[in-house]
Structure formats: C-alpha cells, structure tokens
Amino acid sequence: MAWRNRSRYGAAMFLHRSLLASLLLIAAGGILFGIGVHNARLDPVLRRTIVGLPDWPVGAPPMTVALLSDIHMESMTMDPGRLRRVVDRVNAQRPDLIVIAGDFIEGNGVAEAIHAVPLLETELRRLSAPFGIVAVLGNHDYTTDDARVARMLRRIGATLLVNDAAQIGPLRVAGFGDQSTGHFRIAPGLFALLRLQGAGVMIAHSPEATLWAKPLIHLLLAGHTHCGQVVLPFFGAPINVAPPRYRCGVIRDPGRTIIVTGGLGTSNLPIRFGAPPDWWLIRIGPLATSRTGGVKARP
Numbered sequence: 337m338a339w340r341n342r343s344r345y346g347a348a349m350f351l352h353r354s355l356l357a358s359l360l361l362i363a364a365g366g367i368l369f370g371i372g373v374h375n376a377r378l379d380p381v382l383r384r385t386i387v388g389l390p391d392w393p394v395g396a397p398p399m400t401v402a403l404l405s406d407i408h409m410e411s412m413t414m415d416p417g418r419l420r421r422v423v424d425r426v427n428a429q430r431p432d433l434i435v436i437a438g439d440f441i442e443g444n445g446v447a448e449a450i451h452a453v454p455l456l457e458t459e460l461r462r463l464s465a466p467f468g469i470v471a472v473l474g475n476h477d478y479t480t481d482d483a484r485v486a487r488m489l490r491r492i493g494a495t496l497l498v499n500d501a502a503q504i505g506p507l508r509v510a511g512f513g514d515q516s517t518g519h520f521r522i523a524p525g526l527f528a529l530l531r532l533q534g535a536g537v538m539i540a541h542s543p544e545a546t547l548w549a550k551p552l553i554h555l556l557l558a559g560h561t562h563c564g565q566v567v568l569p570f571f572g573a574p575i576n577v578a579p580p581r582y583r584c585g586v587i588r589d590p591g592r593t594i595i596v597t598g599g600l601g602t603s604n605l606p607i608r609f610g611a612p613p614d615w616w617l618i619r620i621g622p623l624a625t626s627r628t629g630g631v632k633a634r635p
Contacts, residue, residue: 372566372607376413379421380600380613382429385586387593388623389535389554396506396534398621402426402465405437405541405559405615406599408476409452412606413613414442419459422600422615426463429617433467433504436460436494437559438474438514438541440485442603449481453488461492467505469494474541474560476603478517497539501528507620508532510553511539516577522548529553535620543582543596546589555620556594558582563598567610584611 404426408414426434441452463469471494477485489496495504497511499521510529513519520540529536529552536553538545543558563584564573576583578596587594598614 372605372609373412375612376602376606376608377418378612379425380598380615382425382617383585383597383614384617384619385595386619386621387555387595388621389537390623391535391552391554392620392622393506393534398619399432399467399505399507400429401557401616401618401620402429402431402434403437403557403559403595403597403616403618404434404600405597406439406474406562406601406603407436407456408439408442408599408601408603409456410448411442411601411603413608414601416455416459419456419600420462423459423462426615431465431617433507434463434465434469435539435557436469436471437539437557437597438472439476439559439599439601439603440474440488441476441480442601443476444479446481446484449484452480453484456485457488457492460488460494463492470502470504470509470511470539471496472511472539472541473498473514473519475514475516478514478519497525499524501525501532503532503534506534507537508534509537509539512541512545514541515544516542520545520548526550526552537620542578543587543594544578546582546592546594549592551591554592556592557597557618558594559597559599561596561598562603562608563596563611563614565598565602565608565611566605569610573611 471489495502498513501510510525512525538553538556540558542560546556561578561583567573597616600613
C-alpha cells in the first residue's frame, strides 16, 4: 500500500513539474515574442552613405535618394500611424528622390490589398521630393493584387517601373518586376535604359537582380531580405531569401555598388532580432565623392 502511495505521489510530482516547465516555456516564448514585436515596431534606423558613379553627368550636382522598402501594410508591425511617422521622418530629410523597392502589402490574396491599399495611399501621398517617387513591386504585391497597388502608386504621382526605365534628373533608372514570382525581365529594362542619358541605376525588389546587371548599371537599390529579420548571435540568420552576401547594407562588387535596406515592416513572423527596421539616405554624385560603407544614424 505504501509503495502504491509513493508511486502515485511520484507520478503527481512528475506531472506537476512537467506542467510548471511547460508554463515557464510558454511564458518565456511569450516574452521573447513580445520583445520581437517591440523591436519590429521601433522607428526605423536612418542609415547614410555616399556613392560615386563613373557615368555621372559632368556638371550635374549630386542628389540625395531616400531608399524605403517592405512596408508590409496589414502586418502586426505596420499600421497607418507608424507609416505616418516614417513619412514625416523621410520628408524632414528633404531628399531629392524617393525610391520604394516593393512589398507594400503583407499576406496573400486580393482581400489583403482591398483593405491595405487605401491605408497606404493616404500616407504615401504625403511623401514629398523634387524628383518625386520611383517604385517597383515586390512578391507580396504580386500575390495580393499588383494591379490595385499599381493604380494606387499612379494616383499619388509615383513612377512605377516594371521592366522599364525612366529619366530622373541626372539618373537613368531601370526598375524591374519581382524575380521570385516570375515577373523579372532583364532585357526590356536594359533596352529602355539604353535610350536614356545619365548615370545608370537599377531598382529591384530582391538584390539577386545584381547577378543579371550589365556594366552600364553601377548602382542597385533593393530590399526584400529584411536584413535577415531574425539574426541570432553566433549563428546568423536562419533563413536567407537572397544570397547571404547580399543580405544587408552596402556591398561593393567590381564595378557596382549594391545597397540593401532592411525595410520598414515584417513578413510572416511579426518579430525582429538583430536586424532592426531601417531606411537609407544615399548621396549620389561623381566618382570622386564615393565613400566605402554606410554610416548609421538615428533620425
């Protein structure tokens, strides 16, 4: 009888400890999740760099380009109030040109776009720059409703480039469709670029596009990677959506500079660790003005 009582007591203690351990794990996971959401909702870091281009037109003054990407409206980490603060910070820096490198919306399906596009339009309409806004579409835009996003961008006066090019002051800018959803076409964009004058710049949602860039393009602006979104100490990013070399920041390849922003919102999990949201101010001019690397600064 005593043996049975001890056995029951041992089983009860095991269940009690297992339940306590499970509750502690759940609590720890909840705390980590909350910290990750908090990190992702922080005001994005402003990063700065200077890029000199060998084909910069003689006598043309340098220009400042604001690079934004991956707004992901309708995620837990992006709402109109947060986007409004970002727009205010961008306008306060008075850039000459604003580039948005895709993924305006989070999720998949038309319903996401129906709800998100009016929210985006209200806030993005307030962006202001002398040379306007140039944009490309990202994978989430194509898997929700790319036509609806495109109409919104045109209503706010943005230049949307899908495998095409446009003259923007001293720049000839080629913009491309998203590669992962099968909308990337290098030839039409490059042919359109050849008809223009100025320094060649490429905008694509994913930095992988640099693998197809030709010598006439010396600067690529991209997003998509979220700089890993979750980057663990001693391990790095568990998931890479582009080659690790092009995950984040300023990358110098022979004859070309690639700048990859970590973006403003989040995709899938609404958390960030080791990869804060950010946007860039890029001073572009003749080759003599080039500077290696980027300088981090708070807006």
